[in-house]
Amino acid sequence: MRITHFLTRFNLADGGVVRAVLDMSALLASRQHDVTVLTCDDTDIPEAWKQGSPGMPRVVRVAPPSRPLGLFSPAQLADLDLHLTGADVLHLHACWTTANNQLARSAQRHRTPYILSVHGMLDDWCMSQKTLKKKVYLALGGRRTLEEASLVHCTATAELEQSRKWYPRGRGTVVPLIFDLDPYRSLPGADLADAAYGPAGTGDLEPSLPTVLFLSRIHLKKGVDVLIDAAAELKRRGIACRTIIAGTGDAPYEAEMRARISALGLKNDVRMIGLVTGATKVSLYQRAAVLAIPTSQENFGFVFPESLACRTPVVTTRGVDIWPELEASGGAIIADRTPSAFADAIASILADPQKQQAMGERGRAWVLEHLDPDSIAQRFEVMYAEARSTGSTSSPSTSGTNS
Structure with missing residues (x-):
């Protein structure tokens, strides 16, 4: 399966999201999947990946978004489109990355299903911080990206229960993160x-x-x-x-x-x-x-x-x-x-x-x-297969129900 991940920064000082994407990319690549990592900052990506070693994820470093509010320019999006062509699934990470909305629309144009991992960012405590700003972001496109995703990925049932209110017409699923043992x-x-x-x-x-x-x-x-x-x-x-x-x-x-x-x-x-x-x-x-x-x-x-x-x-x-x-x-x-x-x-x-x-x-x-990694990896493979079979939607009204 051809899986493309997008995360703007790979800097371990940013916290667990970076570790999560590194571990899931490495394990899925070791299971013979064609994994590409798109990023604007590859600081803590392993050197073997950057050098294109066999059996490792492929790293594509792109220029940071050049427009205000963290948005890519049309020319940058055209370049990114080249890396979405042929992907079986696009995996986006984090809710508050404005460029995710752009890549989600690009994926839809290519009829490429996409998954969005929210990484706890819609939990009740998180949503109690800077609430107005986050509600405005959701109203201006963030909710659409969630509801039109093939799946919204949560890592625990408690996370799904807290987050689903923010994408009521979306589809949620629970798969624990891959933990490198x-x-x-x-x-x-x-x-x-x-x-x-x-x-x-x-x-x-x-x-x-x-x-x-x-x-x-x-x-x-x-x-x-x-x-x-x-x-x-x-x-x-x-x-x-x-x-x-x-x-x-x-x-x-x-x-x-x-x-x-x-x-x-x-x-x-x-x-x-x-x-x-x-x-x-x-x-x-x-x-x-x-x-x-x-x-x-x-x-x-x-x-x-x-x-x-x-x-x-x-x-x-x-x-x-x-x-x-x-x-x-x-x-x-x-x-x-x-x-x-x-x-x-x-x-x-x-x-x-x-x-x-x-x-x-x-x-x-x-x-x-x-938390056996191979067992969790199989659940990710099932999630990706489900995303391919259901696809993403171009209209929230047909995006399915939150389950």
Whole structure:
């Protein structure tokens, strides 16, 4: 099958959408599909793809949209049309990319079905932010793109239930994201993290203390402030631990969180260590006793299966679209988004090493069984085949029903 993905930027600092598109493209290409990736920024696309290595996705880098509001010019669209010709399906990503509306219309002219993955952007919390701007965007073409898509792809039932109100005449479907298990099949142990961040490294890790890990973007919605306050509560209770905040964000917000840590007298208890990637990230999960992310909203959230795959229990909130699945795995506690609730959940794990170990084992077993990449890839193949059979529509009135 000839599958073309479009995502404007491939920069891993942008978050999980980039990781999702990279992983699904790589796996589908390995299953003998002809995968093309269209983008304006190929910063974090693997070099082997850019070099055209056999069996890898093909990368086509195009100039950024030259018109205001992130729109391509007619000449740019004519060039993009060349890459849509012959595609069996066009897969668009993210709701608020204005160029997606243009590519959707181009696909319709070529009678190429298209799928739009919304990546949690229509969740209730997200839609409560900048609501007027988003409603205007939907009214001016965004809803049409959703409703005329062959399928609107959601990663969890909870996401579909929240998003469908915004495209009532569209067709929704649920397929989990492809999660690359290869780095987690043979775990490296905690030594890499200790070498980088322990006493011989930056000194942020204290091996004699259990580690509470936050690994995500430093952003208001992620609840970094809630976790810092939970760390203060744990300290008041006399529970010894070291909280590690791994990730980056806007400099002013990072500075605000550092000031909060200082004001609460937590400089020795909470450390911000920046972005961690690769094998060192896997090792850091293994060093941690628990991953704690008090997020307001998260779509699939790769950090959660990553942590569980490393046998590290998770504490998070119902703001995560896959929270029912995480809770059912036996490896996660779903808590209210308050400092006291997070302190309670974290303390319950730290106080009981047997519970921590059992949760870790159950979580890893669940990931290996339910997020097997080949099984998920088959579901993507079924989704693409369904898109080809139903096609996209040129009128919202014939776009089917949301199911």
